[in-house]
Amino acid sequence: MAATAPRVANTPVLDAERVRRDFPILDRTVNGRPLVYLDSGASSQRPVAVLRAVEEYETHSHANIHRGVHALSQAATEAFEGARERVRRFINARSTKEVIFVRGTTEAINLVAQTYARPRLKAGDEIIVSELEHHANIVPWQMICEQTGATLKVAPINTRGEFLFDEYVKLLSPRTKIVAVAHVSNALGTVLPVKKIVDAAHAQGAVVLVDGAQAVPHSHVDVRALGCDFYAFSGHKLYGPTGIGVLYGREELLQSMPPWQGGGDMILTVSFDKTTYNDLPAKFEAGTPNISGAVGLAAAMDYIESLGLDAIAAHEHRLVELASAELQKIPGIQLIGTAPNKASIVSFVMDGVHPHDLGTILDHEGVAVRTGHHCAMPLMTFLGLPATVRASFAVYNTANDVKSLVSALGKAREVFG
Ligand code: PMP
Numbered sequence: 001m002a003a004t005a006p007r008v009a010n011t012p013v014l015d016a017e018r019v020r021r022d023f024p025i026l027d028r029t030v031n032g033r034p035l036v037y038l039d040s041g042a043s044s045q046r047p048v049a050v051l052r053a054v055e056e057y058e059t060h061s062h063a064n065i066h067r068g069v070h071a072l073s074q075a076a077t078e079a080f081e082g083a084r085e086r087v088r089r090f091i092n093a094r095s096t097k098e099v100i101f102v103r104g105t106t107e108a109i110n111l112v113a114q115t116y117a118r119p120r121l122k123a124g125d126e127i128i129v130s131e132l133e134h135h136a137n138i139v140p141w142q143m144i145c146e147q148t149g150a151t152l153k154v155a156p157i158n159t160r161g162e163f164l165f166d167e168y169v170k171l172l173s174p175r176t177k178i179v180a181v182a183h184v185s186n187a188l189g190t191v192l193p194v195k196k197i198v199d200a201a202h203a204q205g206a207v208v209l210v211d212g213a214q215a216v217p218h219s220h221v222d223v224r225a226l227g228c229d230f231y232a233f234s235g236h237k238l239y240g241p242t243g244i245g246v247l248y249g250r251e252e253l254l255q256s257m258p259p260w261q262g263g264g265d266m267i268l269t270v271s272f273d274k275t276t277y278n279d280l281p282a283k284f285e286a287g288t289p290n291i292s293g294a295v296g297l298a299a300a301m302d303y304i305e306s307l308g309l310d311a312i313a314a315h316e317h318r319l320v321e322l323a324s325a326e327l328q329k330i331p332g333i334q335l336i337g338t339a340p341n342k343a344s345i346v347s348f349v350m351d352g353v354h355p356h357d358l359g360t361i362l363d364h365e366g367v368a369v370r371t372g373h374h375c376a377m378p379l380m381t382f383l384g385l386p387a388t389v390r391a392s393f394a395v396y397n398t399a400n401d402v403k404s405l406v407s408a409l410g411k412a413r414e415v416f417g
Helices: 015-018 048-060 071-091 105-120 139-148 165-171 196-201 251-258 291-307 309-327 355-364 377-383 398-417
Strands: 097-101 124-130 151-155 175-183 207-211 230-232 245-249 268-269 276-277 334-335 347-352 369-370 388-392
Touching: 048 071, 048 291, 071 245, 097 105, 097 230, 105 139, 105 175, 105 230, 105 245, 124 139, 124 165, 139 151, 151 165, 165 196, 165 230, 175 196, 196 207, 207 369, 245 251, 291 309, 309 334, 309 347, 334 398, 347 355, 355 369, 355 398, 369 377, 369 398
Parallel strands: 124 151, 124 175, 175 207, 207 230
Antiparallel strands: 097 245, 230 245, 268 276, 334 347, 347 388, 369 388
16 A cells, blocks of 8 residues: 555645645634544544535435336435445445445454354354454454354464564465455554455465455555455545445345345335345345435545545645654653554654553544544554554644643643652
């Protein structure tokens, strides 16, 4: 992924001050201070283009999709299916049949676990995850292991937060059926060598799911170039609405999988003797979907591409470098996660101060960061830490935000001594 390897020559420059004007929420104050939003890794803010697209759809075009002959239903269907084509182009999938709308990354991974893995795996089979995964990419696989008798293996990392590729390769064998890894770590920002991970897994006949929740907002993701079998992400980390996300799956695999949930839209015919299922992607989309969410997600993708993903990656890379350098000058601050290839995230701790207390002080100063285990408790156990403070950067952050963070940390240092 190019997130931390910006093309130096000809890299378009992102005018973050202008971009900020697209995000009305950034004008508000928090605790009497201008908001400094450094929690986009948890959920990014929405630009006006997304807010308006959702409003426009809800105001003028809403009806239920697919089954209606009336004009509004057709308009809504067009908007929803148009959004699917937008997603296909964004990730370079072969066909819209490979784009399944879900609630988010969590649902996408559970879908694959329950419909791909559960019917196939048995005792003796193995699933590999990495040590830095989000709980959403651990727990569904643990459930599969309980349900099938398969075993979960953990590919290790080092103390800098780097994925140990050679150790991972040693875990691979014909017993490996599934490899499930993050593209970018949500707790540390490490970019994993996904293409290499996929190629090595395929050599053993395993399929690979990539948790792309933290990758799609920060760099070009091309599922065909990566060669992965499944790719999952959420709209709300990509400047889109909550409650919408995407599961990309290779068509051949999705065809071979049973439906996820039963209900309307996922069927062709229903009788009490036999039900036949709809074709892809409807087979995996039972019930009324989040139509305005899909519309908002498509608008978010238009917005991101209008800024340019290379420009976004280069901009965020500069902020990560700046923040890392400045934070290290503050006495007692230790950076957590210092892999050379990182995207958009700076995690740290301050000696003698619990991250939650630090987060509270920062909030008093208007600086929003995330503190805690970041839904990666096994990673925290490996690092020997209960929690970290995480600043995560997005298109609308500037060097001024880094300055505000540093100054608020300086105040915290005074308070805690
Ligand atoms: N995986 C990663 C790497 C994440 O950062 C997150 C969100 N923090 C998730 C999965 C879960 O995403 P969601 O809550 O949108 O389903």
